[in-house]
Amino acid sequence: MLRMYRKLTTVILCASFLAAPVASPAAELKQEAVRTWDAYVETANLQMRDRMHRTFLWVDESPDRIQGVRDGEILVSSVGQRNPKPVPSGLIHDWIGAAFIPNARLEDVLSASRSYDQYKYFYQPAVVDSKFLGRTGDCDKYSMRIVNKEVVSETGLDGEYEACYVQVDAKHWYSIGHSTRLQEVRGYGRPDERDLPPGQGSGYIWRLYTIARFEQADDGVYVELEAMALSRDIPVSVRWLVTPIVRNISKSSLLTSLRQMEEAVRSMAVAVKTKQSTIARNGNDTMLASRTK
Numbered sequence: 001m002l003r004m005y006r007k008l009t010t011v012i013l014c015a016s017f018l019a020a021p022v023a024s025p026a027a028e029l030k031q032e033a034v035r036t037w038d039a040y041v042e043t044a045n046l047q048m049r050d051r052m053h054r055t056f057l058w059v060d061e062s063p064d065r066i067q068g069v070r071d072g073e074i075l076v077s078s079v080g081q082r083n084p085k086p087v088p089s090g091l092i093h094d095w096i097g098a099a100f101i102p103n104a105r106l107e108d109v110l111s112a113s114r115s116y117d118q119y120k121y122f123y124q125p126a127v128v129d130s131k132f133l134g135r136t137g138d139c140d141k142y143s144m145r146i147v148n149k150e151v152v153s154e155t156g157l158d159g160e161y162e163a164c165y166v167q168v169d170a171k172h173w174y175s176i177g178h179s180t181r182l183q184e185v186r187g188y189g190r191p192d193e194r195d196l197p198p199g200q201g202s203g204y205i206w207r208l209y210t211i212a213r214f215e216q217a218d219d220g221v222y223v224e225l226e227a228m229a230l231s232r233d234i235p236v237s238v239r240w241l242v243t244p245i246v247r248n249i250s251k252s253s254l255l256t257s258l259r260q261m262e263e264a265v266r267s268m269a270v271a272v273k274t275k276q277s278t279i280a281r282n283g284n285d286t287m288l289a290s291r292t293k
Contacts, residue, residue: 029203030090032088032089033230058096065098069222070100074099074255075099077096079096084231089233091231093229097224097255097257100218100223101223102219113212113214118264122260122261122267125147131143138165141162146159159182159183161177161178161180162178170216176210177210178209182208205229206232207229210225210228229250
């Protein structure tokens with residue numbers, strides 16, 4: 001019953017939001033929004049570089065946070081008091097989350113994080129397709145198609161991304177990822193499905209940017225993910241109604257992603273062990289066969 005109520009509430013709120021673009025052409029991405037976004041993510045990058053010379057993890061800034069994730073809690077918090085943050089012709093959403101994966105190895109976490117072909121299995125049902133596109137140095141390129149099935153009619157987002165990984169030392173890594181192309185999929189799943197040109201459409205997401213941190217400690221791995229997005233503004237007439245649900249969906253999406261990341265790490269580790277066992281067993285069988293000849 002609670003799930004049905006939440007879904008119905010989401011439909012009503014999204015219906016109000018979806019109705020606004022019909023009456024207004026303001027859904028097109030403006031250059032003033034892009035300039036503000038670029039400055040915002042550059043500040044986030046400077047803060048990340050500063051972390052290498054002080055407290056690396058966000059959870060280490062508070063005894064309650066570190067104890068919470070150490071006890072198995074997944075923490076998700078707004079970055080700043082006002083979220084989403086209004087900017088010229090848009091909104092910036094900024095959330096940070098943290099989790100601890102006990103008995104995990106840093107290499108297993110990084111392997112799962114960079115297994116882009118598997119994203120469509122790791123992050124179901126939101127990710128319906130994913131593909132590794134190539135690697136240049138420490139930077140990976142990949143594509144994803146994301147679908148939101150919670151709104152009035154299914155909407156899709158097709159995009160390409162780049163993620164660059166940096167090793168700080170033997171126990172610390174971080175990555176910075178951003179979208180290089182995002183296109184709304186109009187009429188997803190219908191015969192008239194088509195990709196709109198970049199910068200056009202409903203404008204629910206114009207840009208995406210992530211900063212992830214990984215630390216091996218306490219017989220496990222701490223994972224932190226800051227997720228930023230640029231979207232169209234919420235029309236004033238429904239802002240009071242829509243803003244709370246936008247915050248709730250953003251927070252729950254990040255929480256779900258961190259939970260699914262832990263499951264992905266576990267499944268990858270099991271697959272590696274199974275493969276190693278198979279190779280060892282086949283090797284032993286070959287040696288035994290050669291000795292009996």
